[in-house]
Amino acid sequence: MGKLKHMKLGDWIFNIVQYVMLISASIIALIPVVVCIFTAFKTDAEYQATTPLVLPESFGNFDNFVQAFTKANMLRGFLNTGIVLIVVLVLSILFASMLAYVLDRFRFIGSGLIRNLFMFASLIPGIATQVTVYQIMYNLRLINHLYGYIIVLCGTDIISIYIFLQFFENLPKSLDESAILDGCSYFGVFFKILFPLLKPAIVTSCVLKGVSVYNEYYMSNLYLQSSELKTISTALYTFTGPYGSQYNYICAGVLITILPILVLFLICQKQVYGGMAAGAVKG
Amino acid sequence: MSKSATSQAAQRKSAMSSLLGGGKTNRILVIVTFMFIPLLLLAVFTYIPFLEMVRFSFFNRTYLDEGTFVGWKNYIDVFSRKDIFGSLIVSVYYMGGAVVQLALALFFASLMVFKAKGSSIYKACMFFPYLICGIAVGFIFKFFYAHGYVLDSILGLFGIPLEDCPLWLQNQNINNIALVATSVWRYTGQNMVLFLGAMMSVDNELYEAASLDGAGRWQQFKYIILPSIKTIIVLNLILSISGSLSAFEPPYVITNGTMGTGTYFVIMNRIAHENQKVGLACAMAIVLLGIIVLCTIGQNLFFKYVFKDGSEDDVTRAERKAAQKAAKLARRGGARVHG
Known part of the structure; x- marks a missing residue:
């Protein structure tokens, strides 16, 4: 007692x-x-x-917000980030899911090697290689074009590939087989049968990739230098100059950039946490 | 449902193999078309730059000028130049921060495993900093630490006058600690969410059974929680080594690497893009990559030999299974520390 x-x-x-x-x-x-x-x-x-x-x-x-929004040209920033975000999400989901499908469903010469090449690529820190990527971007005339930035973002996308690979491992192969018996081609299997089933993986990779693209600073600073191509994070960075220590403007700018992420987080907390566990592979 | 589908598929397997012959061109076509773009991108933006980086690291060159071959000089410079060596020292602070961060994350995740009302709110509050972009984090803490602003005002509430507050960002004894604190603030919640996920993967009945048997919270922590996440902790400690070298945005915005706060990436960025010493910057990148590869090998060896059968006598099978699950989760993902 x-x-x-x-x-x-x-x-x-x-x-x-x-x-x-x-x-x-x-x-x-x-x-x-x-x-x-x-x-x-x-x-x-x-x-x-x-x-x-x-x-x-x-x-x-709301004066500070209006000031920050106009002075740092954040409208342009949101517009550019929005375009980049949508295109990158669509393309990287398409590419990553197609690649994962091939790597998971087919065994062919070099398939193991290709898998390992992607795994090793995830070890190479993004900022480190930009010194030489810059040169390639320069030679390909991709600097100062939104599409150049979009291409480089798609090219360094390992997170989504991981997520889709994991997801395919858990999709029964019998689905493919019976569809093929019904006369479907491999393309048909992927686009008609499997792709619609990938929805949870698509949501996860959208959340993770979306957050990382929205917050990306280093590459947009390097590859989008002209002022009308600023993304939201490079627009925010302009506050280091003219406003110095006018923190009431800077704070307004910071809050404007945080707001969309906050809204997303509040709407889909569950997916965000789930995504962290599933795919916190790499920045 | 999938079970019956599998058996059906097995029945049809013979029919299948005869069909495969006809599908062979289709098969090659799908492999080639689906892999072409991702492989092209991988080559152009990862492996060609990587090889170029190795080559450049032996040259004394700028972006436009090819320069001359200098052998290992750039690598010797990485370890002998004062600014670069200094950044390696700075990263020790970040590693220390990573240990604090993991300890805090572990502490709070454990508190949340024992049910608390409103835990989803606390979780959200602590996790949210992770989603804020690095530049915004930089500004938030530039304001936070500026003399006479947020931190000094808070200390003022506790009766510490402004004159006694140090210059958080200028005083070289503490400015790195102040900057590392921003990293801890940013990533603790994310680590906590990962730990919590691993802890929750332990069967809930285990906790109930333990508390019915009279196990206290400390015992539950020691025998159930800790075994379930020790893999993920070790993994995060190893990741923190490369993570602490990769810290970039907050120090870049807050101090721009001045007054002894330049992290490896901040210094590298300066050497590559301001000083245009591309060869030296490439050597730095290769050294960083070498460290990361060593860490990865070390991590694999560690899991192979130290956690091989993984357990003392008191770890039950269920717990071991949970630990394995956590390990799988961690290996797949793994927390990003700093960066």
Whole structure:
């Protein structure tokens, strides 16, 4: 009896510690962003006069957002990022699923080698090879064109291939076989039978690839240099120059870029977590 | 359903093989068309640059000028130049940060395994920083650490006057710690989600049975949770070595690598694109790749020999199975630390 009482006290203490720890960790995780929200709604005068922890006078002051949006040409950034995102997602899903289909369903000379080539490629850090990729892009006249950037993003896409390979391993081969007996060609098998079944893998790879393309900075900085080709992350980077320490504008810019990702995350949390576990292969 | 389909397929197998002959051209056609573009892209954007990189690393060249052959000089420079060697020292801070990050992730994931109300909210709050783009993270923390701004104001709430606050980004004793903290902030939640996934793959009945048998939380942690994720922890520790060399965007935005905060990639970026020392930058990339390959080999050896039968006497079969599952998950994925 005494033991039971003791355990209950222990449970109680554990629960308190558990909640205090979890809640304070959540607060610490949010503080840097929340402070940005406060600051982004402050007028210049308010920003000068108050510390960052003070709430803004009103959350209705969108001047900084408008300023940030127009000065950094974020509309252009969103437009370019949007185009790149859609094209890259469509192409990389198509290419990766076709490649995974061939590698999983057929055994031929060199199929093992090809698989290993892709595996090894995932070890090579992306930023490291850009020195020589830059030269190739230059020779192919792909610099300063959206399509050049799209091509290079598709070319460095290993994550989706992994995801589709895993998925095909779990799709029964009997599906292909019976379709072929019914007179389907291999192309028909892939496009009519298998592709529609890939939906979960497509969602996972869209989430992962989407986030990484949206956040990509290094390559868009290298390959999209003219100002009308800025993507959202290079547009955000322009705040290092003219605004210096005008953090009320910078914070507004930061929040504008975060917002779409936040919305996506809130809508499909489950897929995002699932995607992490399934395909956190490489940046 | 799939079972009956399999048996059906087995019945039809003989018919199938006779059909295959006719499908041979179709088969070759599908292989070639489906693989052509991905292989072309792989060659053009991964392997040709890789080979070029190896070649360039022996030359003293810029982007346009072919330069002269210098043998191993660039490689010697990687280890003897002060700025590059300094960046290797900086990466030690990031490795330390990775250890802290894994410990925190493990701690919070364990707290969440024992049911807590609203845990999905805490999880979301802690995970969200991972989705913010590196440039935005840079700005957020530039603001956070600026003298007299967020961190100093928070410390002010605790009664520490502004004069006593150090210059977080300029003081060379602490600026790397401050920058590493941004990495910890960014990736702890993601690590936690991975750990949580591995822990949840343990059969729930195991926890229930354990607590019915009177096992305390510490015992549950030691005998159920820890075995289920030790593989993923080791894997993350190994990954943190290459991850700490690849940290880029936050230090790039926050300090631009000045005042002794240049990580390997920040320095490499400067050498390649500002100083135009392409040969040296390529040698740096090859050294980095060498380190990564060594880590991968080490990781495989570790799993082969240390976790071979994987377990002390007290690990039951179910637990081992869970550990294997976690290992599979980890090998497939593996957390990205820093970067």
